[in-house]
Amino acid sequence: MIDGTANLLGALGLAVADRIHQAARDVLNRSGETPAAVIVIGYGQGLSNDNLRRILDLSHPGSVRLVDRLVADGLVERRKGKDRRAVALVLTAKGEAMRERMLEGRLASLRPLLAPLTSPQLASLDELLKELLRSVPESDLERCRICRMCDDQVCSECPIPAAFKTSDDAK
Amino acid sequence: MIDGTANLLGALGLAVADRIHQAARDVLNRSGETPAAVIVIGYGQGLSNDNLRRILDLSHPGSVRLVDRLVADGLVERRKGKDRRAVALVLTAKGEAMRERMLEGRLASLRPLLAPLTSPQLASLDELLKELLRSVPESDLERCRICRMCDDQVCSECPIPAAFKTSDDAK
DNA sequence: CTCATTTACGTGCGCCGCGCACATATCGTC
DNA sequence: GACGATATGTGCGCGGCGCACGTAAATGAG
Numbered sequence: 001m002i003d004g005t006a007n008l009l010g011a012l013g014l015a016v017a018d019r020i021h022q023a024a025r026d027v028l029n030r031s032g033e034t035p036a037a038v039i040v041i042g043y044g045q046g047l048s049n050d051n052l053r054r055i056l057d058l059s060h061p062g063s064v065r066l067v068d069r070l071v072a073d074g075l076v077e078r079r080k081g082k083d084r085r086a087v088a089l090v091l092t093a094k095g096e097a098m099r100e101r102m103l104e105g106r107l108a109s110l111r112p113l114l115a116p117l118t119s120p121q122l123a124s125l126d127e128l129l130k131e132l133l134r135s136v137p138e139s140d141l142e143r144c145r146i147c148r149m150c151d152d153q154v155c156s157e158c159p160i161p162a163a164f165k166t167s168d169d170a171k
Numbered sequence: 172m173i174d175g176t177a178n179l180l181g182a183l184g185l186a187v188a189d190r191i192h193q194a195a196r197d198v199l200n201r202s203g204e205t206p207a208a209v210i211v212i213g214y215g216q217g218l219s220n221d222n223l224r225r226i227l228d229l230s231h232p233g234s235v236r237l238v239d240r241l242v243a244d245g246l247v248e249r250r251k252g253k254d255r256r257a258v259a260l261v262l263t264a265k266g267e268a269m270r271e272r273m274l275e276g277r278l279a280s281l282r283p284l285l286a287p288l289t290s291p292q293l294a295s296l297d298e299l300l301k302e303l304l305r306s307v308p309e310s311d312l313e314r315c316r317i318c319r320m321c322d323d324q325v326c327s328e329c330p331i332p333a334a335f336k337t338s339d340d341a342k
Numbered sequence: 343c344t345c346a347t348t349t350a351c352g353t354g355c356g357c358c359g360c361g362c363a364c365a366t367a368t369c370g371t372c
Numbered sequence: 373g374a375c376g377a378t379a380t381g382t383g384c385g386c387g388g389c390g391c392a393c394g395t396a397a398a399t400g401a402g
Contacts, residue, residue, distance in 0.1 A: 001293075002282060002285055002293065003278055003282070003322075003325045004297070004325055004326060005285060005293060005296060005297045005300065006278055006281040006282050006284070006285055006325075007278065007281075007321060007322050007325045007326045008297065008300040008301065008304060008326065009187060009281060009284065009285070009296075009300060010187060010191055010277060010278075010281050010320060010321065010322075011304060011317050011318050011320075011321055011326075012184070012187075012300055012303055012304060012307075012317075013183070013184045013185075013186075013187025013188050013191065014184075014187070014188055014191065014317060014319070014320060015184075015304075015307055015308075015317045016180060016181060016183075016184025016185070016187075016188070017184050017185055017187070017188030018316075018317075020181055020184065020185065030358085030359090031358080031359075031389095032358080032359050032360075033359085033360095034359080048379075048380095049379070049380065049381095050378080050379055050380080058359095058360075058361090059360070059361050059362080060361095060379080060380075060381085061360080061361065061362080061363095061380095061381080061382080062359075062360045062361065063380095064380070064381060064382090065359075065360075065381095066359080066360090068381095069358090069359090081379095083368075083369075083378090083379075084367085084368060084369085085366095085367060085368045085369075085378075085379045085380065086368090086378090086379060086380085087379080087380070106181060107174055107177055107178065107181075110177040110178075110180060110181050111173060111174070111177050113177070113180065113303060113307055114173055114176060114177055114180070114303075115306075116302065116303070116305075116306040117299070117302065117303070121299060121302065122172075122173065122176060124295055124299065125176060125180075125299050126175070126176045126179065128288070128292060128295065128296050128299070129176065129179040129180060129183055130179065131287065131288065131292065132183055132284060132285075132287070132288070133179060133182060133183060133186075134287075135286075135287040136183075136186055136284055137186075145189075146182050146183075146185060146186045146189075147182050148185070149181060149182075149185060150178060150181065150182055151174075151178050151181075154174045154175055154177075154178045155175060155178045155179065201387085201388090202387075202388075203387080203388050203389075204388085204389095205387095205388080219350075219351095220350070220351065220352095221349080221350055221351085229388095229389075229390090230389070230390050230391080231350080231351075231352085231390095232351095232352080232353080232389080232390065232391080232392095233388075233389050233390065235351065235352060235353085236352095236388075236389075237388080237389090239352095240387085240388090252350095254349090254350080254397075254398075255396085255397060255398085256349075256350045256351065256396060256397045256398070257349090257350060257351085257397095258350080258351070
């Protein structure tokens, strides 16, 4: 029984991820973890390259090249962090605009999925999703990773901004 | 409100997709749509290259190279289809074994997500997932695409095998 | 039957995203 | 001030994929 539900969850998860990636690609014309990087950097804490790589689960060089691409596209600036070796990543105005469009595109691609649900069904799903998301991640890092494409404007209850700051400060 | 739920669904969807891809990569040591190809070919209808490409949403050449890799790995055989130009793709014994391990790894990576739910919550989620999956896909092709990593041993109600045969015969 | 069109495969070529091994600069500590 | 830990960047290559193109077989129109 639980396997049947797990299988359905897997199917829906793929459908959701497909739509998210498609929406991001339509706007950004980049694939892989690049869209997520724009979202994450957009939290605006002056994220370091190393923290970025941890959240995106990439190698150091992979992350560096990813930032190279974003800089080349004029979306991100490398500034000096508190540390003289550390880099503080900041979105440019163009990058901010891109981020907004990506997040809007993501929601626009997900809304139709929920359209067929009745109002009580929607409330029930909301409850279940919160329950699942509470217990899924086993670390602050994993929490950040799960929400690497989240819209912080919409999700006021999202655990990410808080975890983000702590993980950002802690390291 | 609906946007909040959509955002949560997006977060969970990413988590699910991450786990599925990770599990597949652990077993197959290949990424992209290659794992899905093994699952889909494993339905055993002697799928053509062209139908495969449609389900995976790849270009023709992309699909051909993907099959090249699978053949090189000894997982797939190219046989002659009814048509002299068409190719019938069939899993080798090694490919079948690989498929089994992938599907088991996928379920194993998804089960923990549902562990924290109570029994009535699980039933409620199952109901909602079925409702969502009923209305999400807009075509038989999209249905196949969503379930390209599904476990047909577990999901007796999965609409895929039927849609698969029709789409396979129809074209 | 002939010939143009469509369908299905395959190939040459290159790009993008990423990891491994390595080099370099800075920080913290003893 | 010497040494390990931390943080970034580079040379190099691989895997996955698309574009443009070429080819063979089925289909359909005359």
